[in-house]
Amino acid sequence: MEFNPNGTMEPEVEIDMEGGVSPYAPPEAYNPPSKGEEIPYEDMHPFLQEFIDDHNSYTKELNAFEATIALIEGGRVDKDIDVRLRQFFTFFDNTIVNHNQEEEKYLFPKISKKMIADGEHSKADKNYTVIDVLEDDHVKSIQMAAVTYNMFVLFSRIPDERSRYIILDVALNQAKELLELLRVHIYREDTIIFTYAQKNFTNEELTEIQQKTKGA
Secondary structure, eight states: OOOOTTTTTOOOOOOOTOOOTTTEEEEEGGTTOOOEEEEEEEEGGGHHHHHHHHHHHHHHHHHHHHHHHHHHHHHHSSSSHHHHHHHHHHHHHIIIIIHHHIIIIIHHHHHHHHHHHHHSSOSSSSSSSHHHHHHHHHHHHHHHHHHHHHHHHHHHHHHOOOOHHHOOHHHHHHHHHHHHHHHHHHHHIIIIIIIHHHHHHHHHHHHHHHHHHHHH
């Protein structure tokens, strides 16, 4: 993926790379009515802390990606932008996807089974829990990342200027939606799912799950 090095240059936009809550994320997503009392990080089992630590590093990458999107919207299209975009999508493919697969293989099945046994499932389908929603997020994020990446690639290859910037607009909108999805997803796992796991599994059970991941 190579962007036109002759793209319009504008002054760089000042962005806090360590960022706060993304302006693309809806505030109501961070205060669901069913949200219970959170458990502090230091009281979490080390296995759950590992997932939270991963999320913290992911958030830094999301902030950097958000900064890149802001630069592009300000008219910055050059080789440095290409490097920034490559860095994010490589991180997504190599790190975030693997993290999600680990959750789905080791932790999510245990939580889903427990929720179903405790009656914490959909009224319409007793086998449908919040874990299904999170797994759907994993699939959606892969699809959205693929579309976003391909739109940026297409933008760099289309000769017609009007068509290029229509494609760029699609890419930027997809990028914002991906940011929103990932940030809300991380928040829900950190504050709801991992809290549930800490409350509903013994330390011995969590250690057993953790050992399975290490032996994989």
